[in-house]
Amino acid sequence: MFSVAIDGPAGAGKSSVAKAAAQELGFVYVDTGALYRTVALYLLRHGINPKDSEAVEPVLSEIQVDLEHTSEGQKMFLCGEDVTGLIRTPEVSMAASDCSALPVVRAFLLDLQRDLARRNNVLMDGRDIGSVVLPNAELKIFLTASPEERAKRRMLQLQEAGNPADFETILKDIQQRDYQDSHRAAAPLKQAEDAVLLDTTEIDLQQSVKVLLELVKERRGA
Numbered sequence: 001m002f003s004v005a006i007d008g009p010a011g012a013g014k015s016s017v018a019k020a021a022a023q024e025l026g027f028v029y030v031d032t033g034a035l036y037r038t039v040a041l042y043l044l045r046h047g048i049n050p051k052d053s054e055a056v057e058p059v060l061s062e063i064q065v066d067l068e069h070t071s072e073g074q075k076m077f078l079c080g081e082d083v084t085g086l087i088r089t090p091e092v093s094m095a096a097s098d099c100s101a102l103p104v105v106r107a108f109l110l111d112l113q114r115d116l117a118r119r120n121n122v123l124m125d126g127r128d129i130g131s132v133v134l135p136n137a138e139l140k141i142f143l144t145a146s147p148e149e150r151a152k153r154r155m156l157q158l159q160e161a162g163n164p165a166d167f168e169t170i171l172k173d174i175q176q177r178d179y180q181d182s183h184r185a186a187a188p189l190k191q192a193e194d195a196v197l198l199d200t201t202e203i204d205l206q207q208s209v210k211v212l213l214e215l216v217k218e219r220r221g222a
């Protein structure tokens, strides 16, 4: 199996780049943020503080997280319910960032992620894929862009989806999540030593995908 680990901050375009490249390569695209979001949704629904490890730990055994890869993309199921659309709200984003800082939650989702990479050629995106989940991935990419550029892209996405939001609010949200994700003790967001840095501030989606595909080709040939 061939694994590509793609890590980077929120809104850097990891999922768009990984999705397009996976289609081109015939690999499975795994969005690991969706796993944390699904756990977060359960916690919000049950009134459990996503920062409180002691409250979260006992309920993890009740949380059944499944994912399905379809032609429309990755679907997420929480205890059998399709929650694919429900996990994309700002409230769930923040709760996902909160609960992802808990080592118990990270441990809970680790095997599921590793198992997917054992059974498929994957392009897996997240925050700690190259550093923790798949330390032996054949290719590791750290995909980033400036916070302002990421906020601009998110604003356009939201506009297109009919949910316009203010640039400053989005930028603040991105900066807060960047800080939380990179300052937590458990598996913080950081570039793995052997990861290739791909800064997309100045390049578009197509160019980013092209760079990624060339890197995969190079490593597969090696």
Ligand code: DC
Binding pocket: 010, 011, 032, 033, 034, 036, 037, 093, 096, 097, 098, 100, 101, 125, 126, 127, 128, 129, 177, 181
């Ligand atoms: O990629 P995303 O924005 O959907 O991720 C939601 C949150 O989950 C993010 O704030 C950090 C966390 N996360 C993580 O800690 N590790 C991962 N591999 C993926 C996401």
